[in-house]
Amino acid sequence: MNVKLTEVVPQRALANEGTAIAKETYTLREVYINPEHIVCMRADERMKRCLSENLLPNNLDQRQEFTKIYINRGQSGIDITVVGSPNIVQSKMFEVAKKNKEILKG
Secondary structure, three states, X not given: XXXXXXXXXXXXXXXXOOOOOEXXXXXXXXXXXXXXXXXXXXXXXXXXXXXXXXXXXXXXXXXXXXXXXXXXXXXXXXXXXXEOOHHHHHHHHHHHHHHXXXXXXX
16 A cells, blocks of 8 residues: 655756756645655755745745655665654554555454
8 A cells, every 4th residue: 555745856957147046846746655665764954954945835834844755666666855843754654554554454
């Protein structure tokens, strides 16, 4: 069973007026993750800085935390950043795993 989370996704880079330096902005979208394929989760402090620099959508609370999730894909892997602290994301994974065990036991 998959867990529904909110992923932070990079958008196109925007150049500041009068400079050639581009700042990447971000948007949010839903993502479904199979908890059995997660290798590691850790706090993503870089996204916290992006939030304070107003590079993330305005509807996020400035106290929001983010988690980088590393997902196994066989010989390679991917990593994504989701909204929520590692503790919150882990509890969601645990809830789904618990429900899945209940379904299997009948």
